[in-house]
Amino acid sequence: MSTDLTAEGGHGAxxxxxxxxxxxxASTARRDWPLYEVFVRGKRGLNHVHVGSLHAPDDEMAVHxxxxxxxxxxxxxxxxxxxxxxxxxxxxxxKDPMFAPNGDKVYRxxxxxxxxxxxxxx
Amino acid sequence: MSxxxxxxxxxxxxAALQAHxxxxxxxxxxxxxxxxxxxxxxxGLIRQIAQHAxxxxxxxxxxGDWLLAAPSLRRKAILLAKxxxxxxxxxxxxxxxxxxxxxxxxxxxKLIERRQKYSSIFNYPTLTYADVGVIGWLVDGAAICxxxxxxxxxxxxxxxxxxxxxxxxxxHQRQGYELLMTMMAGSDAQRAMVADAVDRWWWPSLMMFGxxxxxxxxxxxxxxxxxxxxxxDELRQRFVDMTVPQAxxxxxxxxxxxxxxxxxxxxxxxxxxxWSELKAVIAGNGPCxxxxxxxxxxxRDDNAWVTEAATAYASKHAA
Numbered sequence: 092m093s094t095d096l097t098a099e100g101g102h103g104a105x106x107x108x109x110x111x112x113x114x115x116x117a118s119t120a121r122r123d124w125p126l127y128e129v130f131v132r133g134k135r136g137l138n139h140v141h142v143g144s145l146h147a148p149d150d151e152m153a154v155h156x157x158x159x160x161x162x163x164x165x166x167x168x169x170x171x172x173x174x175x176x177x178x179x180x181x182x183x184x185x186k187d188p189m190f191a192p193n194g195d196k197v198y199r200x201x202x203x204x205x206x207x208x209x210x211x212x213x
Numbered sequence: 214m215s216x217x218x219x220x221x222x223x224x225x226x227x228a229a230l231q232a233h234x235x236x237x238x239x240x241x242x243x244x245x246x247x248x249x250x251x252x253x254x255x256x257g258l259i260r261q262i263a264q265h266a267x268x269x270x271x272x273x274x275x276x277g278d279w280l281l282a283a284p285s286l287r288r289k290a291i292l293l294a295k296x297x298x299x300x301x302x303x304x305x306x307x308x309x310x311x312x313x314x315x316x317x318x319x320x321x322x323k324l325i326e327r328r329q330k331y332s333s334i335f336n337y338p339t340l341t342y343a344d345v346g347v348i349g350w351l352v353d354g355a356a357i358c359x360x361x362x363x364x365x366x367x368x369x370x371x372x373x374x375x376x377x378x379x380x381x382x383x384x385h386q387r388q389g390y391e392l393l394m395t396m397m398a399g400s401d402a403q404r405a406m407v408a409d410a411v412d413r414w415w416w417p418s419l420m421m422f423g424x425x426x427x428x429x430x431x432x433x434x435x436x437x438x439x440x441x442x443x444x445x446d447e448l449r450q451r452f453v454d455m456t457v458p459q460a461x462x463x464x465x466x467x468x469x470x471x472x473x474x475x476x477x478x479x480x481x482x483x484x485x486x487x488w489s490e491l492k493a494v495i496a497g498n499g500p501c502x503x504x505x506x507x508x509x510x511x512x513r514d515d516n517a518w519v520t521e522a523a524t525a526y527a528s529k530h531a532a
């Protein structure tokens with residue numbers, strides 16, 4: 092039995108040894124379609140939530156493809172698409188996280204304040 | 214004192230990054246796309262997710278063969294929805310692979326050039342409509358056993374894709390079982406078709422879980438990284454334990470004379486699996502390997518004009 096098989100891919104046994112190439116490769120025509128991130132509003136009253144990404148030639152086609160791909164079962168009432176390249180994000184793994192300054196500001200939370208039990212509605 | 218605006222972080226400390234990565238895994242938290250990760254983790258995930266995606270895409274073919282021959286409009290609508298789901302699953306997974314720096318079209322090229330693989334199970338033919346039912350019941354049932362634990366995979370985008378996939382797979386399995394129940398309540402010829410399909414798909418379904426644990430050296434690292442949560446043999450055993458009672462309700466006999474409940478463990482013992490068959494199919498010598506790849510290649514090449522036209526339209530209207 093070969094030693095480089097696994098079923099981890101969900102749908103069954105496939106080889107995963109180092110001979111299976113994974114390195115990225117240069118682009119050709121189809122690859123010029125930009126990557127879009129897709130956000131879906133599940134129902135009225137909720138925020139749009141990121142659900143995944145897709146490639147499309149333009150914004151309008153991206154919305155149509157997002158509808159087919161991410162709302163086949165009434166998962167949404169509204170879709171946003173945005174080019175991935177247009178998103179600016181914080182880096183989740185910086186050594187000095189940009190969120191650390193909030194860590195010691197416990198007085199921003201209501202539980203910081205001790206109120207006697209007999210004060211109603213607080 | 215150094216100039217405040219010119220300070221740059223020192224070169225990344227690999228050991229510290231590794232320690233942070235290990236701590237995230239140990240805490241059961243998710244790794245997200247822009248996190249530092251060991252190269253082996255990234256490459257292994259790309260390989261696994263790509264091959265999973267390829268399996269979904271190639272997996273449209275065996276059942277797609279029956280779209281024009283479905284026995285009723287109801288069955289045709291169901292089968293269309295299912296095949297469309299498989300395409301969707303492939304897209305969710307390619308999307309997850311891209312968060313690791315892979316290129317979707319490039320992965321497809323590797324599939325067509327046979328440099329990456331897909332699940333062995335899709336290299337078997339669908340000879341009758343009972344095969345559609347058995348694929349839903351056994352093949353998708355086995356896939357669910359494999360995929361449910363992947364919803365807790367340590368890589369966030371993969372786990373999230375799997376949650377969507379698993380929600381939809383449940384429909385796939387149930388429609389297959391219902392189809393088989395309908396046929397079992399039909400004529401003798403229909404029951405014979407079901408029995409024949411079960412005979413052909415049972416062992417390949419068990420092979421879907423991969424080689425036995427003592428012959429699966431990559432599994433240990435994959436489990437340490439939290440990419441994989443259970444061993445091949447454990448998942449296979451779960452599938453057998455789930456499926457035997459379902460077969461009894463359906464009234465079909467699974468083609469294994471050694472299949473028996475072990476009273477000590479409460480689990481089902483089953484006969485030896487012919488691993489040479491799995492090896493041959495993965496090596497490209499299954500009944501349908503060449504046909505599956507040829508059709509995927511044709512889909513890419515024959516439809517290239519559509520994507521080119523859309524690109525041309527988009528660039529014309531971009532200004």
